[in-house]
Amino acid sequence: MKQKIEQIRQQALAAIEDAAGMDKLNDVKVAFLGKKGQLSSLLKGMKDVAPEDRPKVGQMVNEARAGIEEKMEEKRTAIQKKLREEKMKKEVIDVTLPGKKVAVGHRHPNQIALDDLERVFIGMGYEVVEGPEVEYDHYNFELLNIPANHPAKDEQDTFYITKDILLRTQTSPVQARIMETGRMPIRVIAPGRVFRSDEVDATHSPSFHQVEGLVVDKGITFADLKGTLQQWAEEFFGPDTKVKFRPHHFPFTEPSAEVDVSCFKCGGKGCRMCKGSGWIEILGCGMVHPKVLSDCGIDPEVYSGFAFGIGLERITLLKYEIDDMRLLYENDARFLKQF
Numbered sequence: 001m002k003q004k005i006e007q008i009r010q011q012a013l014a015a016i017e018d019a020a021g022m023d024k025l026n027d028v029k030v031a032f033l034g035k036k037g038q039l040s041s042l043l044k045g046m047k048d049v050a051p052e053d054r055p056k057v058g059q060m061v062n063e064a065r066a067g068i069e070e071k072m073e074e075k076r077t078a079i080q081k082k083l084r085e086e087k088m089k090k091e092v093i094d095v096t097l098p099g100k101k102v103a104v105g106h107r108h109p110n111q112i113a114l115d116d117l118e119r120v121f122i123g124m125g126y127e128v129v130e131g132p133e134v135e136y137d138h139y140n141f142e143l144l145n146i147p148a149n150h151p152a153k154d155e156q157d158t159f160y161i162t163k164d165i166l167l168r169t170q171t172s173p174v175q176a177r178i179m180e181t182g183r184m185p186i187r188v189i190a191p192g193r194v195f196r197s198d199e200v201d202a203t204h205s206p207s208f209h210q211v212e213g214l215v216v217d218k219g220i221t222f223a224d225l226k227g228t229l230q231q232w233a234e235e236f237f238g239p240d241t242k243v244k245f246r247p248h249h250f251p252f253t254e255p256s257a258e259v260d261v262s263c264f265k266c267g268g269k270g271c272r273m274c275k276g277s278g279w280i281e282i283l284g285c286g287m288v289h290p291k292v293l294s295d296c297g298i299d300p301e302v303y304s305g306f307a308f309g310i311g312l313e314r315i316t317l318l319k320y321e322i323d324d325m326r327l328l329y330e331n332d333a334r335f336l337k338q339f
Contacts (some may be wrong), residue, residue: 131174185217216305253286
């Protein structure tokens, strides 16, 4: 029995020495020390050993087990040390190599223009509000004095989802929703994406952005509208910018106007940007139509207001002298990194 125990011990020590990795070492542990291992099997045969010899045989088995476990722990430490050394060699850092540059993005030119615009109006006490891009016809057209079969719908050909639900053609529905709340006074701008069934070219896209403004309070006049837009134009385009109002028609405002600003490139003298006129068309505006106020639950005899709509892409193109709207959407890094 003593020889058998010694033989098993020597076999285990040799197997431990030959183990090249942790997996092989675990296989050795199972083969010799596991429940069905050779030492465990030997203990199961103790019933065949004379009673007086069992303590001695048991002691020899325990000593063999302890020796195997000790050797196994030494081998495990050696394997882990070797693995750690190999890992350190692979992960060594050469501090003499040049550092890796991380490409950091920045704001899109549209976002830069929007931030500048919002800064001006927030400074004048306006609140920035948003609304759904998928809108009801009721808010997009009817509450804005554009009933069914109105010619203005042809100018705002849009994408209908159902008979009564569409992709909004302007952010004016946000203004209607704000007026419906009845909380006065109202001073808001509503930026957002809008949709129209336009062909893609240098100045048109089926998806673009607008910023619409609305003020409703007691005693609001056209003079307030003119002063507001003059202040915005001076801060956005430059302190020498002048503003010119031309009569126009919009269903939701009366009276209505289109607004030109003096060319900030030539100072009004005439150049390629302003096509020699000295003026650049910039936005539409007007006094909120009394019917729009009453349809939204506001008494037009008590309150009045003005509204305006700015095409974000338009002012971005003008501000940065970009000649093709498609450049804003093509995500060409060579173009965008200039801003």
